[in-house]
Amino acid sequence: MVPAALIRAVLGLIPAALAYFLLGDTGTGSLIALGIGALSLLGPVGYVLRYLRFRYRIVAGELQVTAGIAVRTVQRIPLHRIRTVDISAKPVLRIFSLALLTIGTGQQVESGAGALTLDAIRAHEAAQLRAELLAGARRAAEARGEAVPPSAEATQDELSTGRADALAGGADAPDADSVAVGADGPAQAVEQQAERTVLRMDWGWLRFRLLSTWTLLVPTVLLGSAFQFGPLVGIDPDTWFDWFFGAVIGSVPPVVWVGALVLAVLLIGAIGGSLQFVEAWWGYRLVHEPEGRYLVRRGLLTTRSLTIDPERLRGVTLSEALTTRLLRGATLAPVVTGISAAQQMSESGAMTPTTTRTASAALARELLDEDVLAPERLAPGWLEAHPASARRRIVVRYQLRNLLLAAALGAAWWFWQWTPWLLLAPAVLAVLLVPAAIANGRTLGHRIQDGSLTARRGFFWRRTDVVQLRGISGAHVKQSMLQRRLGLASVVATTGAGEKHYTVVDVDLGTAARLATVLGGPQFAEDPERYLVTDHDAAAR
């Protein structure tokens, strides 16, 4: 742990060193370098101090973590509260065979505080601790009479599967899959045969990444930072631009230079996107563990793992961005209870990269034991369509946003003399957004079938949510002013799982009331049998 902190400190000093060399040995230059250096040392030093007397133990049904020298902090988490235990390891940690343990609890869900992390645990200890915590959590839940999955006692097997090596060594480590074939002798084959690969990497999925907004975003960010940091290194991007616009634009036809510029941006985006994709998804495997949980392992430099407990699964979300949709791609995300929204949204919280629609549907069937994303369900007609007035609301919403853009560009023209040609953008958008709004209106749909709510919306980012009714903890019918005029309403199903609320947008008010009755209870439609605080009743009416 201390060596890891040292390396972090050295790495952290790089910006300071850079600043020293780039800004020269001038008075201010040294001061800035010194400042950056001191700031970058704060992190690692604090890190060492926090972990110098770092202890954890499992005792009396809870996990106790004590840390710190001057200020001792003690954290105690009852085992039955533990929902997920995930292991990840950044390169610095991996050099020393260390790992980071992230423990998700149901209690922290509301505060959004994320999860408790145990940093710099020895990799093999991390795997063992994960198994112990999950087994303990299961036993504790069992003792409390909560939902208990079958084969809880099988968790001990996990201790011997060599997961620590796999995580510490990343893709180079012995692959559990190859063992399962029986190459390394019958004993190991028997021990590991139950770990079944559900989904593995298909590098063809890179195409979805390349045709995404990222491809345009990365070069834009790069260009932005070039302007920001270029002058520090003695390169002035402005002179490049002057050269480019002055010399090049004047001498070659516009088609050539515009083409070259677009090509350059796309190329940079493609290379950046590919590198990031390879780093994030190297060695990706989603396996079904013998005890029933699903485990995702991936990452080239930073290894990440994600556990999905089917007992805590309440549905799935299928996202299809416009560009992804053109290639028949989709991204599937699980809707799980007991993890915070922050954990769900985090980079390591992704269950799959963007895959094909078929692969996503197959995975959803595997996870939920039901073909919730079957082709006939995604085809038009299965979901209940929303009224035509919903389409009108989308048209209005799109045009209002467009108007805001126009106003902003107009103000920029008026106050800062930006070129008025920029106003062409909202003018063109005003036309393009009409078919987009109509397509969006057609996308809207909902249906309650076999104990799940399915809701679909969005055009640029279409999403299909499938949420089981057993995971829903309340319902709201909401009407904005415009919705009241159009006789529309949105139904929000609230839940402790996933994004905590799932919305059916723009149905007519009567339908909304009926939906809410199914999702939240009969109160929306009929009088209850018995009221509370009835002694107050007469006075209150």
Next chain:
Amino acid sequence: MEEPRAPRHRIDPRARWYWLINGALGFVMTMAVLIVPAVVWEPIRFWFLLAAAVLGTIELVVVLVSPFVRYRVHRWEASGTAVYAKSGWISREWSVAPLSRIQSVKAKRNPLHQLLGLAQVKVTTASAYGDIVIEGLDHELAERLVAELTEATEHTVGDAT
């Protein structure tokens, strides 16, 4: 177009005063933030006074109208199966939290509540978006409601987490 059923009880009539005083305090704060710098510092005077005039007019209308509309719209009920409430003044919201999903029930009284003998009851579920807030209940009634709801939810199992 059948609306969802209206919950059984209206809120306490004093709730109008609560919203009115609360809004008036907010109005005074906004004005102070905009007018004091305008008086002190000449260069920004025009723009800050303009902002004060525009925002002040809007806020004044909201402060004077919304309490009375809210009092007519807001309703609530608690039954053996759920807490059900309706709220909003230019928008509308009907919310249900089934008793079996309720995690906590709290009554809150800030100084203004105490002055008027009112309380706010907040019902939370496992969802960060599932809170039901009933504003403007008589404080004794609120206490009884919290007690009865806590008692009733103890007999239910599971909160869908």
